[in-house]
Amino acid sequence: MGLDRRGFVKIVVGGVAGTLFTPVIWKSLDDVSIWSQNWPWIPRLNKGEVKSKAALSKLCPAGCAVKVKTVGGLPFAVVGNTANPLSKGGVCPVCAAGAQLMYSPARVKSPMKKVGEGKFEAIKWEDAEALLVEKLTALKGQNGKIAAINGDETGSAGEVLSGLLAGLGNSGCYMMPGEKFVAEKGVKLMGGSGQPGFDIAGSDLVLMIGADALDSWGTTVANQKAFAATRPTGGVATAKFVYAGPVLNHTAAVSDKFLPVPPTATAAFALGLANLLINAGAVCSAPDFAEYKALAAKYTAEEVEKATGLKAESMKELAALIKAAKAPLVIAGASFGQGAGALDFVAGASLNVLLGRVGGGMTLLPAAPKAVAGAGASDKDAGSFLADVSTGKAAPGVLLVYEANPAYALPQAGDMAKALGNIAFKVSFSTYMDETASLCDLILPAPHPFERYDDNLNPYGVAKPTYLAGKPVVQKPVADCKDPVDVLLGAAAKLGLSLGFDTYADVIKAKAKALGADFDALVAGGIWTGEAKGGSLNLGASALAKVAMPKADDKTLALAPMSNQAYGSATLATPPANLLAVRDTELSGKDLFVQMNAATAKKVGVAEGARVKLSAGKGELKARVHLNEGVAPGTVAVLLGFGRSAWDEFTKGKGDNVYKILTVSDEAGTGLKVWAGSTVTVAKV
């Protein structure tokens, strides 16, 4: 019997029928459907024990004491540390995104060496460190040839940088701008010394002149908690908050009173208030009171109104409020955390002296002990240094950039980036591929805050000496990175220098010991606090004599950079999660919106949505106009944090960078570089 075609078909049909009574088809279909849900690019959950570990997050300028939630050892969320008496469980929007930022695509994944314009190749750590040592060795002992820019004003890393440079015969360790530096200069002008502190929690009226204390000024989370404590749910507010600044920002929005004051007029506004208070009977025992009184008399409310547009009546009402308060406090600063002059600070602080609140509301912090022998003072500013580099007055051969982004976050940022080009060999110690790192010749990736030891001494604004420290939350960093301080200490050893430490952890332990703090308790989420020192201040009258009443200018507008902490900082682009918070009246597509009130818009001939170009110095900024009646007259407000040319797909190329149009001027009498009072011309395009 043979098998013909018909017989074969019968077998096949029988086979198919038989298959239907087996799991072959049904199970295969089921398994294929499961297979289709298991593509390799689908993220997998890391399973394991959920823990909460104390950490110090320095993603924001003030630093946050946080608890990092981990699963199986990997961070997945960040919450505030309720044990911290300052932040009381609060966390800022940048540090809240800390876990996400650990896995950011913008992280530098390994040491990188520049091999062409915008091109880098990954190299081994041994080679990278050898290259660093080679460059430093070549210039060792030649003062001015090795310089460093430090963007971390609270960490002991600055001491190591400074000590290393001193050991190499160089003194060029420069700080990125911040308010601490300016405030300390201001205190000197008032006959005192040390870092000023501000006790917001212990005041019943807080007047913030320019200082955006609930968003960008000082220890913002602690400030917010102090504010919240005065607003018990269902109860009566126990303190009044007043914001006098250029924009109705987050701070102004929740304050009891908002007075629109252009950034060019903060000192004049403070002196106007002083005049009203003195007229209402305020006196003090400061030796220069008579001189101060005579000076303030020139700043009548009517004169200030003429110069600023702020109603004299508003100032008088505010003066009455201050007079009625038992524990008033005045905080003066820039609306965006930098660029204000020492005179702006002195004008505000003099009100505290006048009101007898020095030692109570406004405090002075004692000088902190140094852990690294040979570390110098951090009182040189990076902006002046790079300006000197651009003119040839300074000619370093090697520049070390630590946790700083001068190519993006210094006034006239375009010029600063060009000045960096004059330096032959630049090294960036950065966690992320930022604008400065992308211009450097060697990038040595720094760990994310949850992967490293770090410390935080006296963040600007605290009322008494405060010290925090943190240790790594994860066992192994996500990227092939090394602690910059460990790298610098290793380089120092190879150069024959001994700074007394092998690791950054050792430096921090020594710092804690010098302060009398318990290192183990600190890294477990604790805090060390000391006592503010006593002392008195004068009114700074001789310095304030240089303050000039602002003059109205038909051709230019005052520029008010606005900070929104959620949108990042000078050293951090907007975290991807926070981009969702950006309003379409702030950024639409790639267009940044600048804000001005309707009267100002009419004056410069623009309307809602108009495309404009803001110019100042050599810098230009392109944007569109959004009308906002919360902006002071004669002022244009621009959000910080946009116009990134590096970082990641989420932030690169969106909007424009306001630092490009900030212009630096020398403050009369102090010689300080200031830019909080920058002005710009606005033209339609």
Next chain:
Amino acid sequence: MEEKKQCKGCGGALPFLIGFVAMLVVGWVVFPKVIYSQKTQPVRFSHKIHQEQGMECANCHAFRDDGSYAGLPKNEKCQECHADVVGSDPAEKVYVEQYAQKNKEVPWLVYQYQPDNVFFSHKAHESFECKECHLEVGKMDTPPVYYENRLSGYSKQTMKMWQCERCHAENGVSNACHVCHK
């Protein structure tokens, strides 16, 4: 002509039956062997020996303080006894030398690993005997073979949704989506 007549009648339903039966055999006997690859655990762990030492399941497979289930123990737990070789079993030597001393976790094969979209709480199922859902490994000297589905990548013992649903229904527990899919 005669040949054609023979062909018309040839076999009748026999070829159909042959094909039918052959595929039944393939489907029920061959297919299950082909669809799964067989794997063995990286270390021949003997539950039997550990049980003979007086240990109970919960000594290693414990609930954490927050009620979540620790599942398979990590080196940290194993090393409480096996930081060094303490017995004569070669499997212990493998564990100590290749994993514990190298601080490397053992990549155990989990027989009932569930996908990420399933939230399974051991705490909620605490009243059941382990063996009602898991292989009864307690008396085994050698871990059972791990059958991995070549298509889906899951273990043969991974519980399917219908099994969960049936048990829930039988025990009067809700089968609403959010009960297991958070």
